[in-house]
Amino acid sequence: MxxxxxxxxxxxxxxxxxxxxxxxxxxxxxxxxxxxxxxxxxxxxxxxxxxxxxxxxxxxxxxxxxxxxxxxxxxxxxxxxxxxxxxxxxxxxxxxxxxxxxxxxxxxxxxxxxxxxxxxxxxxxxxxxxxxxxxxxxxxxxxxxxxxxxxxxxxxxxxxxxxxxxxxxxxxxxxxxxxxxxxxxxxxxxxxxxxxxxxxxxxxxxxxxxxxxxxxxxxxxxxxxxxxxxxxxxxxxxALKAQIGTHAVQVALTDPTRHAQALRALRESGLSPHWEPGDALLSTPIASPAEVALVVRTLDTAGVSCARLTVNEPTLDDVYLAFAREVPRERADGRAAK
Ligand SMILES: Nc1ncnc2c1ncn2[C@@H]1O[C@H](COP(=O)(O)OP(=O)(O)OP(=O)(O)O)[C@@H](O)[C@H]1O
Missing domain, CATH: 3.40.50.300 (P-loop containing nucleotide triphosphate hydrolases)
Structure with missing residues (x-):
């Protein structure tokens, strides 16, 4: 028309x-x-x-x-x-x-x-x-x-x-x-x-x-x-995957009650691991495949043993959790700022 x-x-x-x-x-x-x-x-x-x-x-x-x-x-x-x-x-x-x-x-x-x-x-x-x-x-x-x-x-x-x-x-x-x-x-x-x-x-x-x-x-x-x-x-x-690291290491712990300890140790080593209750695997993005050794060494030093460890491309879960974590949780929940 x-x-x-x-x-x-x-x-x-x-x-x-x-x-x-x-x-x-x-x-x-x-x-x-x-x-x-x-x-x-x-x-x-x-x-x-x-x-x-x-x-x-x-x-x-x-x-x-x-x-x-x-x-x-x-x-x-x-x-x-x-x-x-x-x-x-x-x-x-x-x-x-x-x-x-x-x-x-x-x-x-x-x-x-x-x-x-x-x-x-x-x-x-x-x-x-x-x-x-x-x-x-x-x-x-x-x-x-x-x-x-x-x-x-x-x-x-x-x-x-x-x-x-x-x-x-x-x-x-x-x-x-x-x-x-x-x-x-x-x-x-x-x-x-x-x-x-x-x-x-x-x-x-x-x-x-x-x-x-x-x-x-x-x-x-x-x-x-x-x-x-x-x-x-x-x-x-x-591009998002590249920003957080080229690979991600996924770990199944032998003792599933040790996740908190594993997360703490990996964070202290400068890594950004994530795991939520109910997840079978703990995942952490790494900057290069060479950092797999850092993950293994860190867990070993912390006395946490792994049943299985795999190296993959980062998933969007890795991306999402890495970026979303930057905003304090109370904001993500939508509560008013102080
Ligand atoms: N009409 C409304 N009155 C008051 N608060 C609201 C209203 N609509 C949304 N909000 C708040 O704004 C924020 C964003 O909500 P929104 O619905 O856009 O999120 P969302 O990402 O779509 O979430 P979901 O995946 O649960 O649908 C939340 O904190 C929500 O409680």
Whole structure:
């Protein structure tokens, strides 16, 4: 529609936002009373890029996504999505984004097709175009066979796929995925990753929040780690891994009650080990394979013996724990600063 297009171009934020930017956030802060949920967060996601947002519970992920999707105003700072200012041009932003979870209220009595057709019609598509788009998406998500069944008969995984299909109906330029594969079986997970990659290759930008470090590692072009409302690390998985060390040593202790002692000794040797109750292995990133000897010597001197020791590439767990630790825990929990 040329008129609408012209209005869109006039409304586009002018200035320093280059054309390839799908999301820009500059010094975004948000407080809830005395709680600083986000503190001076700046990031950029380009068209066709997949960015993963990693963080503990309460790190600020939802708050950031809510601000970028115009659900919440920022207390400070500015952000654009698809070229529009989220504070001043909310309707323009909303027209160009897809948000998963938004359609969890899909009508269970309606079939998969009927649900998608209804949403397409609400977005202004003609009857024929709505049906075509619904068929295309149901096929893309492996739901063609179930297309005629009421959505309430779908499994959890199928409903999640239908939800993502629903958020893609309007060909959004930017898609926000909240924990996209939580609860999905491995094959549904792979299918979803494949669809996301394909859409990204076609130019759609994705911002996904995930607790699955493997998901961020395998799917995202770049990862942003949030802790206590601040960005504590950002970069490709490879760059983040390189920042904390080239390898990680994983150790299974012969006596599982000696973890605290092992952690203390390794820290005193200048290493950054981590282990949580319930973990089978204690892991510590090292700067070079030569430092394996330091780990062995340290544990030996501390009188802690190992049942097994392996050397691997650092995992995102190593990355996450190394960076997130830099913010005091009470901040990560979101409690107000003194
Ligand atoms: N409406 C609100 N009122 C008060 N505090 C809030 C509100 N929304 C969020 N917070 C606080 O802001 C901080 C960040 O919360 P947020 O939900 O953004 O974190 P999150 O990273 O999405 O966590 P989760 O993984 O648990 O969803 C938390 O301390 C939270 O308690």
């Amino acid at each position: 040329p008129g609408r297009e012209a209005t869109r171009e006039r409304g586009r934020v002018r200035g320093d936002v280059p054309d390839t930017a799908a999301i820009t956030a500059r010094s975004i802060s948000r407080s809830f009373g005395r709680v600083d949920a986000l503190r001076e967060v700046s990031l950029r996601v380009d068209r066709g890029e997949i960015m993963a947002l990693l963080g503990h519970n309460g790190a600020g992920k939802t708050t950031l996504v809510d601000i970028l999707t115009t659900v919440l105003p920022a207390s400070q700072g500015a952000a654009t999505v698809a070229g529009y200012d989220v504070g001043r041009q909310g309707a323009e932003v909303r027209r160009r984004i897809g948000v998963t979870g938004q359609f969890t209220a899909l009508d269970g009595r309606l079939s998969g097709t009927a649900n998608l057709v209804l949403i397409a019609r609400l977005l202004g598509a003609g009857r024929r175009a709505a049906r075509d788009r619904a068929r295309e998406l149901l096929e893309m998500f492996g739901l063609s066979e179930a297309a005629g069944r009421p959505a309430r008969t779908y499994s959890g995984g199928m409903r999640r796929r239908l939800d993502l299909a629903a958020c893609l109906i309007g060909h959004p330029q930017v898609v926000f995925l909240d924990e996209p594969t939580t609860g999905l079986d491995p094959s549904s997970r792979l299918m979803l990753w494949e669809i996301v990659r394909r859409l990204a290759r076609e130019g759609t930008a994705f911002l996904l929040t995930t607790q699955y470090l493997e998901e961020a590692d395998r799917l995202a072009d770049r990862i942003t780690v949030l802790s206590g409302g601040r960005i504590v690390a950002s970069g490709t998985a490879a």
